[in-house]
Amino acid sequence: MNRVAVAASLGVAVFGFVLLTVYVRQFQREAAGGDPVELLAMRRDVPAGEPLTEQMLVVRALPENYLEDRQVLASDLPRVLGVRASIGLTANQTLLWTDLGTTSRDRGSFSSRIPRGMRAMSISTASRRAFSNLMRPGDRVDVLLTKAKPGPEGKVVTLPLLQNLLVLAVGGTFTATDHDAAQGSSNSIALLVTLDQATLLAHARRDGTLSPVLRNEDDLEINESLAETDDSDVLEQEKRARRQRRLRIEKVD
Numbered sequence: 001m002n003r004v005a006v007a008a009s010l011g012v013a014v015f016g017f018v019l020l021t022v023y024v025r026q027f028q029r030e031a032a033g034g035d036p037v038e039l040l041a042m043r044r045d046v047p048a049g050e051p052l053t054e055q056m057l058v059v060r061a062l063p064e065n066y067l068e069d070r071q072v073l074a075s076d077l078p079r080v081l082g083v084r085a086s087i088g089l090t091a092n093q094t095l096l097w098t099d100l101g102t103t104s105r106d107r108g109s110f111s112s113r114i115p116r117g118m119r120a121m122s123i124s125t126a127s128r129r130a131f132s133n134l135m136r137p138g139d140r141v142d143v144l145l146t147k148a149k150p151g152p153e154g155k156v157v158t159l160p161l162l163q164n165l166l167v168l169a170v171g172g173t174f175t176a177t178d179h180d181a182a183q184g185s186s187n188s189i190a191l192l193v194t195l196d197q198a199t200l201l202a203h204a205r206r207d208g209t210l211s212p213v214l215r216n217e218d219d220l221e222i223n224e225s226l227a228e229t230d231d232s233d234v235l236e237q238e239k240r241a242r243r244q245r246r247l248r249i250e251k252v253d
Helices: 002-031 074-080 126-131 195-207 231-235 237-244
Strands: 036-042 057-063 119-124 140-148 156-170 188-193 209-215
Touching: 036 074, 057 074, 119 156, 119 195, 140 188, 140 195, 156 195, 156 209, 188 195, 195 209, 231 237
Parallel strands: none
Antiparallel strands: 036 057, 119 188, 140 156, 140 209, 156 188
């Protein structure tokens, strides 16, 4: 009986150790953002219009929770070799399908630049003029929404609607190198979105004002803790001072 009890105890201990090991590994994997996925990235700078070669590319691993549909997997290397870059690419940035001109139709076909599963949606906003024609296809923007909240008071608020959207076109221009055409008077920009994001934008602009906010093209961070802004944030000194705090920027190139 003692031997049976000892064997049973050892079996339970081993089983518990295995479960603990599995749990720790799963916790570490989730804390790291999931399993690593191999992506293609640029080994060096590549100007727009230059065909991609294997020497220009390097494999980088990124946690699966941080992946975007438009990022090119390492397994897709044969599909991108010889394809011309539609915009200038910089060293160490991950390669996106939207960075590439895949067919001879690319210069005349806007739809060929939209990755499968994604959509292009145009928004019109007068605030685009504030960038003095500095916005280009390939830039990234956040979209703010200003509208009155439902209710008797009709309180007007501004909130971050969507973040880190790729600009596919500015006016009728969808080639980043065509600066002259991009400097037209159109206030329309086309954004790369999912179908869910497109329905959100369509509903938001029905009775609200959309404002694009230009961001660094290499900044992919999504801030999920941003609150809506109302009149009190603008008029109350304490709240206004809290918004004034920002990261120290040593230099702008």
